[in-house]
Amino acid sequence: xxxxxxxxxxxxxxxxxxxxxxxxxxxxxxxxxxxxxxxxxxxxxxxxxxxxxxxxxxxxxxxxxxxxxxxxxxxxxxxxxxxxxxxxxxxxxxxxxxxxxxxxxxxxxxxxxxxxxxxxxxxxxxxxxxxxxxxxxxxxxxxxxxxxxxxxxxxxxxxxxxxxxxxxxxxxxxxxxxxxxxxxxxxxxxxxxxxxxxxxxxxxxxxxxxxxxxxxxxxxxxxxxxxxxxxxxxxxxxxxxxxxxxxxxxxxxxxxxxxxxxxxxxxxxxxxxxxxxxxxxxxxxxxxxxxxxxxxxxxxxxxxxxxxxxxxxxxxxxxxxxxxxxxxxxxxxxxxx
Amino acid sequence: xxxxxxxxxxxxxxxxxxxxxxxxxxxxxxxxxxxxxxxxxxxxxxxxxxxxxxxxxxxxxxxxxxxxxxxxxxxxxxxxxxxxxxxxxxxxxxxxxxxxxxxxxxxxxxxxxxxxxxxxxxxxxxxxxxxxxxxxxxxxxxxxxxxxxxxxxxxxxxxxxxxxxxxxxxxxxxxxxxxxxxxxxxxxxxxxxxxxxxxxxxxxxxxxxxxxxxxxxxxxxxxxxxxxxxxxxxxxxxxxxxxxxxxxxxxxxxxxxxxxxxxxxxxxxxxxxxxxxxxxxxxxxxxxxxxxxxxxxxxxxxxxxxxxxxxxxxxxxxxxxxxxxxxxxxxxxxxxx
Numbered sequence: 001x002x003x004x005x006x007x008x009x010x011x012x013x014x015x016x017x018x019x020x021x022x023x024x025x026x027x028x029x030x031x032x033x034x035x036x037x038x039x040x041x042x043x044x045x046x047x048x049x050x051x052x053x054x055x056x057x058x059x060x061x062x063x064x065x066x067x068x069x070x071x072x073x074x075x076x077x078x079x080x081x082x083x084x085x086x087x088x089x090x091x092x093x094x095x096x097x098x099x100x101x102x103x104x105x106x107x108x109x110x111x112x113x114x115x116x117x118x119x120x121x122x123x124x125x126x127x128x129x130x131x132x133x134x135x136x137x138x139x140x141x142x143x144x145x146x147x148x149x150x151x152x153x154x155x156x157x158x159x160x161x162x163x164x165x166x167x168x169x170x171x172x173x174x175x176x177x178x179x180x181x182x183x184x185x186x187x188x189x190x191x192x193x194x195x196x197x198x199x200x201x202x203x204x205x206x207x208x209x210x211x212x213x214x215x216x217x218x219x220x221x222x223x224x225x226x227x228x229x230x231x232x233x234x235x236x237x238x239x240x241x242x243x244x245x246x247x248x249x250x251x252x253x254x255x256x257x258x259x260x261x262x263x264x265x266x267x268x269x270x271x272x273x274x275x276x277x278x279x280x281x282x283x284x285x286x287x288x289x290x291x292x293x294x295x296x297x298x299x300x301x302x303x304x305x306x307x308x309x310x311x312x313x314x315x316x317x318x319x320x321x322x323x324x325x326x327x328x329x330x331x332x333x334x335x336x337x
Numbered sequence: 338x339x340x341x342x343x344x345x346x347x348x349x350x351x352x353x354x355x356x357x358x359x360x361x362x363x364x365x366x367x368x369x370x371x372x373x374x375x376x377x378x379x380x381x382x383x384x385x386x387x388x389x390x391x392x393x394x395x396x397x398x399x400x401x402x403x404x405x406x407x408x409x410x411x412x413x414x415x416x417x418x419x420x421x422x423x424x425x426x427x428x429x430x431x432x433x434x435x436x437x438x439x440x441x442x443x444x445x446x447x448x449x450x451x452x453x454x455x456x457x458x459x460x461x462x463x464x465x466x467x468x469x470x471x472x473x474x475x476x477x478x479x480x481x482x483x484x485x486x487x488x489x490x491x492x493x494x495x496x497x498x499x500x501x502x503x504x505x506x507x508x509x510x511x512x513x514x515x516x517x518x519x520x521x522x523x524x525x526x527x528x529x530x531x532x533x534x535x536x537x538x539x540x541x542x543x544x545x546x547x548x549x550x551x552x553x554x555x556x557x558x559x560x561x562x563x564x565x566x567x568x569x570x571x572x573x574x575x576x577x578x579x580x581x582x583x584x585x586x587x588x589x590x591x592x593x594x595x596x597x598x599x600x601x602x603x604x605x606x607x608x609x610x611x612x613x614x615x616x617x618x619x620x621x622x623x624x625x626x627x628x629x630x631x632x633x634x635x636x637x638x639x640x641x642x643x644x645x646x647x648x649x650x651x652x653x654x655x656x657x658x659x660x661x662x663x664x665x666x667x668x669x670x671x672x673x674x
Contacts, residue, residue, distance in 0.1 A: 277606035
C-alpha cells in the first residue's frame with residue numbers, strides 16, 4: 001500500500017510558497033509489535049506550523065528538511081498490534097501531513113481515543129481539540145477573565161478566536177472580535193454571538209483601528225487574546241484599561257519574518273499590564289477539564305464553529321498558504337478520505 | 338516665616354528644562370488642630386516625577402500647573418497639634434519640593450515616623466524607602482527570582498537598581514548590571530558586588546549591547562528588572578531564556594516622549610515570557626516586610642548605597658534634570674537644611 005506524504009522541501013525566506021513543499025509516495029509497512037496503523041481522515045492546518053518551517057530559534061525544534069510536515073490528525077485505526085486499540089477506533093494524534101500514520105501506541109500521549117457519536121470527528125481538531133483548549137486556557141488562566149469585563153480577540157473567526165469569544169460570552173464578558181473583512185465580521189457577530197466585531201481591513205493604521213475598537217469597547221479593554229500582533233495589538237493596547245491582561249497566543253503578522261515592533265511598550269508600565277506568552281502543549285494538566293467543557297458545549301449546541309475543508313493531501317500546501325493569508329474561514333482542515 | 342517652594346510652571350514638550358519650574362516664597366501658616374509642621378531635611382528626586390509633569394495619560398494624576406512639585410521628603414517635626422507627633426520626631430512623607438510642609442497628620446499614611454539612630458535619615462528616601470521597596474517587590478514578587486538564576490538590572494548604579502542587584506546576590510543569583518559609563522560600572526561591580534556590569538554607552542545599538550550581555554550572562558537571562566527601556570530592553574530580550582520574567586519598573590528612555598518601540602515582541606510568545614508593569618504604591622501590603630529586611634541590611638552594612646546630594650531647594654530643578662540625563666551617581670537627593 002502506498003502512503004502519500006507532504007515533506008518540507010525548503011525553508012521559506014519570507015512568505016511560505018508551494019515550492020517549500022514536496023509530495024512523496026512511500027510504501028506503508030505493516031504494524032510491528034506495539035504499533036497501530038491509523039488512516040487519517042482529517043489533517044489540521046494551524047499557524048504554528050509556519051514557525052516550525054523556519055530554523056530560527058523557536059519554542060519547538062524546527063521541522064526537519066525532507067521530513068513529513070508535522071500536524072494534528074483525526075482518524076480511524078485500520079490495523080493494531082497494541083492491545084488497547086482495535087480497528088475502527090476513532091483516534092486523535094500528531095499524525096502529520098500524510099494519509100496514513102504508523103504509531104508506537106505505547107508511548108504516553110501518542111494516541112487519544114475519542115467518541116465521535118456526539119461530537120463530529122473533525123471537531124476534535126478544532127473546538128474540542130488543541131485550538132479549543134488553547135482558547136480555554138488563555139481565557140480562563142492567562143487572562144483570568146471575570147464577568148463584566150471586556151475582552152478583545154483577534155482572528156476572531158478562526159479556530160481559536162471563535163471559541164475564545166463564545167466562552168467569554170458564556171462567562172458574562174463583553175466579547176469584541178477583530179477579523180478581516182465584512183463577511184467574517186458578520187459571522188463573528190451574528191453566528192457566534194460576539195457583541196461586536198471590528199474589520200481590521202477597513203483601517204489603514206493602528207490609530208484608525210483603535211478608534212473603531214474604542215467605539216466597540218465603551219468601557220475599555222480588560223483582556224486581550226492575541227493571535228495576530230503588529231498594528232492589531234498596537235490598537236488594542238491603545239484602548240487597554242489599567243491592570244489589563246494580554247495573552248499572547250500567536251503573532252501571525254510576524255510569521256513571514258516581517259518586523260512587527262510594539263509601538264508603545266510604555267503602556268505596559270503605565271497601565272500595569274501583564275503580557276504573557278503561552279503554548280498550550282506545556283499545560284497538559286488543564287486538557288481534561290478544558291476538553292470536558294468544550295465537548296459538552298459542542299454537543300449541547302452552545303459552542304459553534306465553522307470549518308474550511310480542502311480535499312486530498314495534495315491540497316494541503318495551498319490550503320496552508322491560504323490560512324496564513326487569512327483566506328480560510330473558520331478551522332482549516334484537509335479531508336483525506 | 339517664609340517657605341520656599343518649587344512649582345510646576347509649564348509642561349515640557351520633550352526634555353524637561355529649568356523654565357518648567359518656578360521658585361515661589363509663601364508665608365507659612367501655623368498648624369491648625371490635627372496638623373503637624375515638618376521641616377524637610379531631604380527631598381528625594383525620582384524619575385517618576387518626569388511622568389507627572391506631562392498631562393498624557395499616566396497612572397498618576399498629572400502634577401497641577403502652579404502647584405508645588407510632588408516628592409518624597411524626610412524631615413523633622415517642628416510644631417505639632419496632633420497627639421501622636423511631637424517636635425523632634427523624624428518623619429518621612431510626601432512633602433513636596435519645599436522647605437516646610439504642613440500635614441494633616443490624622444490622614445492614614447501621611448506621616449511615617451522613622452528611627453534615625455541606626456539608619457541615616459536620608460536612607461529612608463533611598464535603600465530603606467520607596468526605591469528600596471520597589472527593588473524588593475520587583476525582585477521577589479514580580480520576577481520571583483530563584484537562587485542560581487541570572488538577573489539583569491538597568492540603571493544599576495541608581496537608587497533602585499543598586500538595591501536590586503545586591504538583594505539578588507544575597508539570594509544566590511548571578512546579578513549583572515547595566516549602567517552608563519565606566520565609573521558607574523566599576524562602582525556597581527566593585528562597591529556593590531554585582532558579578533558584572535555592562536556599559537551601555539560603549540555600545541552603538543541593541544545588537545552590540547546584546548553581545549556584551551551574552552558574554553556577561555553565560556547561562557542567559559532569567560529575570561530582567563527594567564528601569565530604562567528602549568535599546569537596553571531590546572538587548573536584554575535578545576538574551577532571555579524561556580520562561581523569563583520582566584519587571585517593568587521604569588522606562589526612562591521614553592520619558593521625554595521619544596518613541597521607544599519594542600523591536601521584537603515575538604520573543605514574548607516564543608520564549609513564553611511574562612512582562613509585567615508595576616507601581617510600588619499599589620502594593621502597600623509588602624512595605625512592612627520589605628522595610629524590615631532593607632533596614633536590617635543597611636544597619637548591618639550588607640546593603641550599600643550612594644547618594645548625590647544637591648544643596649538648597651533652588652538647586653532641585655537642575656539636579657532633577659541631571660537625574661533624567663543620568664548625571665547623578667546613586668540616589669539623587671536635595672539637602673534642605
